[in-house]
Amino acid sequence: EPEVTQTPSHQVTQMGQEVILRCVPISNHLYFYWYRQILGQKVEFLVSFYNNEISEKSEIFDDQFSVERPDGSNFTLKIRSTKLEDSAMYFCASSEGLAGSSGNTIYFGEGSWLTVV
Amino acid sequence: AQKVTQAQTEISVVEKEDVTLDCVYETRDTTYYLFWYKQPPSGELVFLIRRNSFDEQNEISGRYSWNFQKSTSSFNFTITASQVVDSAVYFCALQTGANNLFFGTGTRLTVIP
Numbered sequence: 001e002p003e004v005t006q007t008p009s010h011q012v013t014q015m016g017q018e019v020i021l022r023c024v025p026i027s028n029h030l031y032f033y034w035y036r037q038i039l040g041q042k043v044e045f046l047v048s049f050y051n052n053e054i055s056e057k058s059e060i061f062d063d064q065f066s067v068e069r070p071d072g073s074n075f076t077l078k079i080r081s082t083k084l085e086d087s088a089m090y091f092c093a094s095s096e097g098l099a100g101s102s103g104n105t106i107y108f109g110e111g112s113w114l115t116v117v
Numbered sequence: 118a119q120k121v122t123q124a125q126t127e128i129s130v131v132e133k134e135d136v137t138l139d140c141v142y143e144t145r146d147t148t149y150y151l152f153w154y155k156q157p158p159s160g161e162l163v164f165l166i167r168r169n170s171f172d173e174q175n176e177i178s179g180r181y182s183w184n185f186q187k188s189t190s191s192f193n194f195t196i197t198a199s200q201v202v203d204s205a206v207y208f209c210a211l212q213t214g215a216n217n218l219f220f221g222t223g224t225r226l227t228v229i230p
Contacts, residue, residue, distance in 0.1 A: 033217065035218075041222070042208070042220045042221065042222045042223060043162070043208060043210075043218075043220040044220070045217040045218065045219070048217055056217060058217075089160060091162060093162075104150065104167075104212065105152075105164060105167050106152075106164075106212075106218055107164055108154070108161065108162035108163075108164070109161070110159075110160065110161040111160050111161060111162070113160075
C-alpha cells in the first residue's frame, strides 16, 4: 500500500541551527502538508502546498519556516534557526484531491521527531 | 471558526469490553468532512475513516463503528470487544472548505489485558 515516507525519524539539533525535514508523498497525490504535534498535545496544521506554491499556512508557519518541492518526489520543511519551542513531531501528509472531492483523505507519514537542545 | 472537542482525555477498559470515544465538532460550513485517526505508541497517524456531512449513515468496519449525528454535531467512534492492540491515542478531525484538518485534543485509550 502506498505510503508517505519521512526522514529522518529523529533529529537532535542545537538551538539556532537550520533543520531540513524530508518527505516523499504518495506518488499520485497533488496536495502536500506539514503538521506539527508538540509532545502530549494535539496535531496542528502548519502549511499546505499545491502546484509548487503554498496554498494555505497557519500562524505557526512564520518566516522561520519554508517548504519546497525540489524535485518530482520530495517535499521538504526547513526551519532556519531552530528554537527550543520547535521541538515536536513533524508530520508530512498528502492527499490526492481537494476538500470536497472524493480524494481528499489526508494520509500521514510516520513523523520526524525534532529535539532542539 | 472550526472546533473539535474530545472531552474524554483518557479512557481505560478491560479487554473485550466495548468503548465509545466521543467527538463533537463546530463549523458554520454546510459541507465538511470528519475523520478519525489512530496514533499508536510508535507515533504515526493512521487513517481510520472519513465521513462527509451529507452522509449520516453509520458505518461498521469489523470491530469499529462510527455514529454520525448532525443534529448533535457528533461523530462518535465505538470499538467492540476491545483488544490490547487498540491501545492508542485517537484523534477526531474536521475538514471544511480549506483543505487542512482541525484536530481534537485526542483521547488516550488503554486496554488492559
